[in-house]
Amino acid sequence: MAERAHGGGAADNDVVALLKRQHQQIKELFHEAETATGDRRREAFNRLVKLLAVHETAEEEVVHPAARRALEAGDRIVDERLREEREAKDVLSRLDDMDTDDPDFLPTLQALRDDVLAHADSEERLEFSRLQEKTSPRSLAMMAKAVRAAEAMAPTHPHPGVESATKNILLGPVASLVDRTRDAMRRTMGGKD
Amino acid sequence: MSAGPADLSPLIAATTRWLTRAYAAPGGPLGAELAAAQTRQAVTVAAWLRYPTDLDAALVLGLGPGGSARLDWLVGADCAAPDEAGDAWRTWVDEVVASWAACLLGDPALAGAAVTGALAAEHAGGLPLEFRRLTAPDDSDRRAAALLRHPDLVAPVAALHRDALLERLGPPAPPAAGDHARAA
Numbered sequence: 098m099a100e101r102a103h104g105g106g107a108a109d110n111d112v113v114a115l116l117k118r119q120h121q122q123i124k125e126l127f128h129e130a131e132t133a134t135g136d137r138r139r140e141a142f143n144r145l146v147k148l149l150a151v152h153e154t155a156e157e158e159v160v161h162p163a164a165r166r167a168l169e170a171g172d173r174i175v176d177e178r179l180r181e182e183r184e185a186k187d188v189l190s191r192l193d194d195m196d197t198d199d200p201d202f203l204p205t206l207q208a209l210r211d212d213v214l215a216h217a218d219s220e221e222r223l224e225f226s227r228l229q230e231k232t233s234p235r236s237l238a239m240m241a242k243a244v245r246a247a248e249a250m251a252p253t254h255p256h257p258g259v260e261s262a263t264k265n266i267l268l269g270p271v272a273s274l275v276d277r278t279r280d281a282m283r284r285t286m287g288g289k290d
Numbered sequence: 291m292s293a294g295p296a297d298l299s300p301l302i303a304a305t306t307r308w309l310t311r312a313y314a315a316p317g318g319p320l321g322a323e324l325a326a327a328q329t330r331q332a333v334t335v336a337a338w339l340r341y342p343t344d345l346d347a348a349l350v351l352g353l354g355p356g357g358s359a360r361l362d363w364l365v366g367a368d369c370a371a372p373d374e375a376g377d378a379w380r381t382w383v384d385e386v387v388a389s390w391a392a393c394l395l396g397d398p399a400l401a402g403a404a405v406t407g408a409l410a411a412e413h414a415g416g417l418p419l420e421f422r423r424l425t426a427p428d429d430s431d432r433r434a435a436a437l438l439r440h441p442d443l444v445a446p447v448a449a450l451h452r453d454a455l456l457e458r459l460g461p462p463a464p465p466a467a468g469d470h471a472r473a474a
């Protein structure tokens with residue numbers, strides 16, 4: 098299965114718990130990037146960029162649409178969060194173009210940290226907690242699964258049917274095999290295909 | 291997401307990795323992540339269209355997605371070179387899904403129709419999901435995916451299975467009456 102980028106444990110079945118834990122991880126990575134120096138600062142910043150990107154994308158994909166529908170004034174609440182995310186993305190883009198030793202890097206990073214943590218706090222108070230109240234545990238679990246899928250990393254082991262990527266090259270595409278098997282199963286099950 | 295056992299995320303993550311390595315984003319790590327986000331959405335939509343039911347997903351996960359061999363050959367040896375994560379992930383790449391995703395990244399109208407179709411798949415689980423990085427990218431998304439969204443550059447991959455995607459999506463919706471009036 099795909100490797101998990103972030104998450105797991107008790108937050109497996111609740112999207113709000115999962116995203117709150119990621120907010121904590123983001124806070125910790127800001128601290129690490131601010132206190133480290135040289136290559137370690139660059140490495141921590143790169144991890145922060147990755148986490149922010151996958152986290153915000155998953156929120157936009159899974160949680161914000163649900164909040165729009167479930168919450169009173171959901172559109173206004175979500176639009177405000179999206180505006181904050183766009184502003185943070187612009188600052189992140191400026192940082193991405195800077196050398197981590199640039200004298201402007203640290204103050205810009207600290208300003209971004211304040212904005213991102215304020216954004217996370219607004220999400221938790223105004224969006225997540227209300228969504229949790231209005232959403233069934235089953236839906237919260239399905240949303241958690243969707244977020245984890247959106248953040249999954251590529252497997253580091255070969256498909257069980259293939260001993261190595263080299264052997265896989267010898268086998269070639271199996272698309273037609275999947276299609277033939279699917280068609281045969283549908284015919285067997287009484288389908289029209 | 292489907293509540294069933296068939297989890298397409300290994301196939302989706304590996305196929306995303308192949309596309310983002312073949313058509314690398316310019317600039318720093320943020321560009322790479324922005325490109326990966328919209329590519330992953332395109333691949334997700336493509337995978338859900340290609341394997342819409344849990345049974346379909348179980349089938350491809352059981353038989354194997356086929357791997358990246360022909361795609362590697364198609365785009366050249368650079369992409370086929372082992373990366374820091376090894377090359378085992380390449381066995382999880384799905385050529386048809388990669389081709390469909392390339393079609394979607396290069397054609398916004400097609401992407402919109404594909405999202406509608408994908409949300410009807412069992413994997414969406416009835417959740418009101420949105421794939422706006424794919425369907426409504428902002429300027430920074432577009433810059434990061436300039437290569438991936440360039441129809442000429444992805445043409446060799448997109449052309450492999452474009453006909454099957456168009457067949458899967460069916461005929462395009464007829465233009466609204468107002469469009470006819472404006473055209474006239």
